Amino acid sequence: MALGKRRSERQGEFWVAATDLSSGPQHLFYEKLNAILAEADFDDFVEELCEPFYAGGGRPSIPPGVFFRMMYVGYFEGIDSQRGIAWRCADSLSIRRFLGYRQHEATPDHSSLSRIRTRLPLEVFHDVHVCVLQLLIANKLVDGTTVGVDATLLEANAAMKSIVRKDNGEDWEEYIKRLAAEDGIEIKTKAELIRYDKQRSKEGKKKVSNDEWESPSDPDARIAKMKDGRTHLAYKAEHVVDLDTEAILDAEIYHANEGDTATLIPSLEQAQKYLDRASGWTRDIKKVVADKGYHAVETLARCATLGWGCGGMKTYIPEPERKYEWSWLDRPDAQQQAVTNNHRRMQRAYGKRLQRRRSEVVERSFAHVCETGGGRRSWLRGIDEVRKRHLMTATAHNLGLVLRKLLGTGKVRQFGSLCAGVFVQSCGVIRRFACLGSCARQLRAIFRKHHINQAQAA
Template sequence: MRGNDPKQQALFSYISPEARVPKDHPLRPIRIMVDNALQDLAPLFKKMYSHTGRPSIPPEQLLRASLLQVLYTIRSERMLVEQLDYNLLFRWFVGLSLEDKVWDHSTFSKNRDRLIEHEVATAFFQAIKGRAERAGLLSKEHFTVDGTLIEAWASMKSFRPKDDQDPPAPGSRNPEVDFKGQKRKNETHQSTTDPDCRLLRKSQGKESKLCFMGHALMENRNGLVVDSRLTEANGTAEWHAALEMIENLPGTNRVTVGADKGYDVPVFVDGLRERLATPHVARKDKGTAIDGRTTRHEGYRVSQKIRKRVEEIFGWLKTVGCLRKTRYRGLDRVGWIFEFSMTAYNLVRMRNLIWAV
């Protein structure tokens, strides 16, 4: 018997978004961890807002929505709001019912400065990290450090001399610029779109780009990020940021720190030894600062094998987390989304470690 094709939809629905989400959906364990972490941040949220006036959109919902944007590679807040309007899974994760009205996309921009000012991304990262530590997922002795370039939201045309006061040629919002043969350096030039980014190339033979530099400190047991930061891009930023992250590690026990050949320089190796850290750094073919007292141990070879996992973190951030080219401008905003994306990576990794069958 052929079924009917009704043209009129039902007026009422008695099924909640919770019932629509499968019990084994991968977002369910992430939602549990996020809710517990946000509950820990309730005192911070209370300080962020006035006790009088019109109620705001809950910061918990904004953070859950931003987390969805990272996890599902949604390239803009406009598209995210559109998805929240009709996607039952997204409504359930954020905490919206079917009847709740979705806020405007400008809400994210208006609240971002407030979240940056109160360092919410750092507090959220530490809350998730604390859950990983209580679950016994973190190593306290063996770590790996690495850095990557995050391309800035600025074109090479915007990289102009600092003392150039001449406005661009009229007639087009994207005028022709010929900088062939010019020497363009960070000392004399600056981007008019994002003054915080710097011109840098990854290695010999690679093109120069306007970018920032992101750093990550990974523990070697399960490949979780225990610290991260974003800095200006320059030739020594990797070493100094890595030493700063190592110095902030809790405890006084000696640790090992793995790294690639880019960290095989005296300033970094000696800095690790001053901080009671054993440098398990890959050796250069010439001019190495690593000697036999380190490489003779079996632990050195183990660190060299595990340290490559840190590339998986940056690979995830750039493919899934939309950080191959940042959508924001300024060191503070890019640093905020960089640390927030690191938290998203840890959540995915912890879900696989804790709830994997």
Template structure:
């Protein structure tokens, strides 16, 4: 519950035994510390946002953060589930909740569709995860195994867990597994680029897991709406729809110019010369 200055004063008193140091002494002391600069989530809590957690960002810096996770249909590229978790929860602890959330959303919207396969990166690889997804949820997994420095021991594990591990390895190294991994790296990561970078959801000024979840889900809904618009009219964003309308109008003008050019059939026809021609173009975006 202390602020950073009070926290530094406690550490300064523990190491030096001196009380009431000056600001210059605190800055010099804080700059000279090495391992003690790390702060644990068990010891530290934000006074303004208790749901946030200390974690490492993509650029290597440490901030108070949340963890976003998307479940994407690789065929339609639609986000089936967009979840936000505490920032200190690992990938292997959240994948089950995300898969169950995707199942629920599909059951409510498309009862004829169901989750059959789970494709993820190597950060989600875990014996427990493979065991639960395959043996309990009856799903096929395609999760590559990270490089490990030691040999696995199966004497203290159940045969079902070992069988799930080996089935996942066999599927991942097959042609279908490699193709699905290429689709995952292209289409799933693209959703994060649209939501977090283009959509501005990389940073948030909201506080609380529930509010951050609503904000992130709104961005996912906008992304799915763009996918539907792209299927219907060929443009997923209003700006690109305006570009398509401009292209269509320019082509229409070019056709009209060709038809009315001297020597063309339209220009040489007496009947057509005495008529007022009107072109009505309706462009919807």
């Protein structure tokens, strides 16, 4: 056999038959996902849904089913940016098969994804989420009676050094120089400005408020303190999760400075609307479980009077530590009753068990969507655009639940580990059978030798 040599420049082929091109290996995970979407008539549904937002004539655009599939690829592959999603779809032959593109066809670019996302309103993404919830209900993966609620912060696509004052448009350096001039200090160099700013920080005078500052590139982002202690422009993501099946009923984005007690009721109402539309009949949310950050008198009383189910909604929210006892002199009796009932429920073993379940399930949804699903850092600007992307990531998580029921895993990387584990177990079984076969051969040789010795002795 002769040695093959690689040449950097080769004469191109004048004509190549499409049948001679490799279609790429078949990926069982994506093939199964395509089969699930085809069974639910997903492509026909989204095409009919998006048709009013396109012109009647002209060059055909990218199919909406391809756009939503690429959004799902971002979750399953753990890619946070649209550029990364477009590159991954163009590079992988198995993902090309998943999207329905041949090797000689160009996959959509990241700019096309941005154009389609901005063209479609937020209501379209809500309808797609409801469609996937219907698929989960058909597979008996939604109960909807007991939900857990929690929130986390997402980094916005804006930097703190670019913030400006709302009243006069000053940036941070101009603001510091003005403060130094008021104190009688002249700032000449960048080092002096940093030194003066650090001194203000040590004295406790360095404070930034959302009422006074904003980001010119993303006005919807809010200044917030992240869990690791950094101050960053961020958004707040709140999940309403079915505690029985781990399905995300609602994934809403709020401003980072909105309190948990103010966003609990809107999230529950939106989750109830999704359930009503997906099930076709009333699926009442009867129990809500949250952490102590959601505990407020008005919130508990509002949950008890929402009218879902018999007697409203039961809350299982622990009380935060307080310096003073409750005072009910100027409060209605309904609020006192709601707080007392919630306190009694949390003293029982069932309430404590629900809290442990909430800590496990809801935090796991953030781990899947934000950490390994590429949703912790947002590369989009505007709260509506962030809502679209985050809701599609949560929808992909729900599709992963269906795949986990059918394949035993809900992500591509887990599917590879599962296949590797099955291969290792198969090798172990084969090795055991081989050892048994070797032992059987040795026993036969021993018995044969024993019979020969007996025959010679006779």
